[in-house]
Amino acid sequence: MADLPRVGDLELEEDLKFQRGEWIAQRIGWGVMALVVIAALLGLFGGGPLSRATVSDDQGLLVVDYNRFLRHHKADTLRLKLTPDHGANEVHLRVSADYLDALEIQQITPEPVRMTLEEGWQVLVFRVSQPGSPVAVTVHFEPDDFGSLTAQMRLNDQSPIVFEQFIYP
Numbered sequence: 186m187a188d189l190p191r192v193g194d195l196e197l198e199e200d201l202k203f204q205r206g207e208w209i210a211q212r213i214g215w216g217v218m219a220l221v222v223i224a225a226l227l228g229l230f231g232g233g234p235l236s237r238a239t240v241s242d243d244q245g246l247l248v249v250d251y252n253r254f255l256r257h258h259k260a261d262t263l264r265l266k267l268t269p270d271h272g273a274n275e276v277h278l279r280v281s282a283d284y285l286d287a288l289e290i291q292q293i294t295p296e297p298v299r300m301t302l303e304e305g306w307q308v309l310v311f312r313v314s315q316p317g318s319p320v321a322v323t324v325h326f327e328p329d330d331f332g333s334l335t336a337q338m339r340l341n342d343q344s345p346i347v348f349e350q351f352i353y354p
Contacts, residue, residue, distance in 0.1 A: 235253070238348070251336075255328050256353050266321055267311060269316070275312055275313060280307045280337070281338070287334050293322065294322070332351070332352060333349060334349070
């Protein structure tokens with residue numbers, strides 16, 4: 186049997202260069218795991234402060250509250266505030282048809298009075314209870330696709346607002 190090198194009072198086989206590399210790899214792994222946990226707590230994978238976002242048009246007539254990160258076939262909601270033209274009894278919300286094709290709409294509250302299709306836009310018409318007062322709309326849906334999803338919405342004939350959502354498998 187070959188003589189083993191002595192380390193203090195012990196005879197041990199050791200490879201300090203390999204051991205130091207293993208320690209470095211271990212600490213990098215711990216760091217990566219800590220970053221994933223922190224990202225999850227902040228909402229990078231849904232349901233946290235990084236996940237919720239709000240976007241509105243320049244005049245604040247259309248405000249959309251949404252989640253940036255979604256899960257495939259997991260229920261979620263969009264909350265919209267629609268402010269009609271002064272004195273109008275209806276408000277017309279145009280949503281890009283491509284966006285709606287990637288979702289399975291479960292329920293819209295309040296229900297639109299009518300819906301029409303118009304050159305790449307789905308038009309949802311909502312009745313206004315008091316002329317000029319905002320309408321709060323909640324859309325319950327489940328994403329049907331994976332990956333990045335771009336939404337475009339516009340109120341009446343205003344310029345569209347655009348926001349991105351990412352759908353995890």
